[in-house]
Amino acid sequence: MDFVILSFVILAIGIYGLLTNRQLLKVFISVELIAIAATLNFVMLASSMGVGLGQAFLILAFSTDTAVSGIILALLVIVSKKYGTSDISKILQAIENKDGTEVEA
Amino acid sequence: MIFEILAVGLIISAVLALFLEDVIYSVAALAGTFFFTALIYIQNGAFFAAIFQFAVGIGTLAVLFLSGEMLGDKPAKKAPPKRTGALIGVGAILSMPAIFLSVSGSTGTTSNLDFGDALWNIRGLDVVLQALVILTVALGIVIVLHEKKKKGGQ
Numbered sequence: 001m002d003f004v005i006l007s008f009v010i011l012a013i014g015i016y017g018l019l020t021n022r023q024l025l026k027v028f029i030s031v032e033l034i035a036i037a038a039t040l041n042f043v044m045l046a047s048s049m050g051v052g053l054g055q056a057f058l059i060l061a062f063s064t065d066t067a068v069s070g071i072i073l074a075l076l077v078i079v080s081k082k083y084g085t086s087d088i089s090k091i092l093q094a095i096e097n098k099d100g101t102e103v104e105a
Numbered sequence: 106m107i108f109e110i111l112a113v114g115l116i117i118s119a120v121l122a123l124f125l126e127d128v129i130y131s132v133a134a135l136a137g138t139f140f141f142t143a144l145i146y147i148q149n150g151a152f153f154a155a156i157f158q159f160a161v162g163i164g165t166l167a168v169l170f171l172s173g174e175m176l177g178d179k180p181a182k183k184a185p186p187k188r189t190g191a192l193i194g195v196g197a198i199l200s201m202p203a204i205f206l207s208v209s210g211s212t213g214t215t216s217n218l219d220f221g222d223a224l225w226n227i228r229g230l231d232v233v234l235q236a237l238v239i240l241t242v243a244l245g246i247v248i249v250l251h252e253k254k255k256k257g258g259q
Binding site: 003005006013014016017024028032036039040043046048054059060062065069077 | 120122123150154157161
């Protein structure tokens with residue numbers, strides 16, 4: 001069951017990227033990596049057991065993943081057009097300057 | 106042996122996708138991640154999963170290339186080749202656990218339930234409902250675009 005370690009490493013890379021990257025597109029890529037880790041574990045376990053149900057569930061997982069990707073991309077486009085950048089720090093700075101209130105980074 | 110090579114490729118491309126400076130190169134590395142994942146599925150006999158991975162991956166990459174080109178902030182200067190080499194090295198080191206470690210455990214009883222039976226007999230309701238949702242969204246988009254066109258014409 002080597003795939004468990006492999007999917008754990010991918011999951012760890014994705015979470016690290018999600019926490020450290022400041023660019024919205026990189027955050028989106030991190031979410032994609034986390035989804036890949038989950039589906040990899042799922043499909044490999046099912047195929048090692050010889051159960052076709054794992055692949056059937058994968059369709060459900062992919063459609064959920066695609067819906068999440070669509071929502072993230074829509075938000076990304078709106079925020080980037082509104083603030084003129086896709087850098088989270090700059091967006092927070094712009095919100096802070098506009099509202100005159102402190103925004104926790 | 107093939108699984109180990111694919112695992113190293115998958116992890117290196119994942120590291121490159123996250124830590125390369127230019128967004129377009131990151132998306133290209135993400136394409137590698139999708140590709141290696143699909144190859145791992147094929148190697149383990151999950152052909153349908155591989156086909157879905159390819160299809161969804163190509164769609165995601167197309168959208169990401171476009172949005173990366175439009176919205177991505179261009180880096181001030183090009184990343185030196187040393188940095189890319191260092192990232193590949195980090196990816197290779199991170200893939201060591203996947204090569205040398207293994208989780209032992211029984212996989213339980215095996216079943217002969219194939220993909221078609223599983224999809225239609227057990228997950229049939231899900232699949233039909235998903236198709237209904239996708240159809241509704243497509244119809245909604247067509248209606249919104251039609252209304253916009255009508256407003257633009259007036």
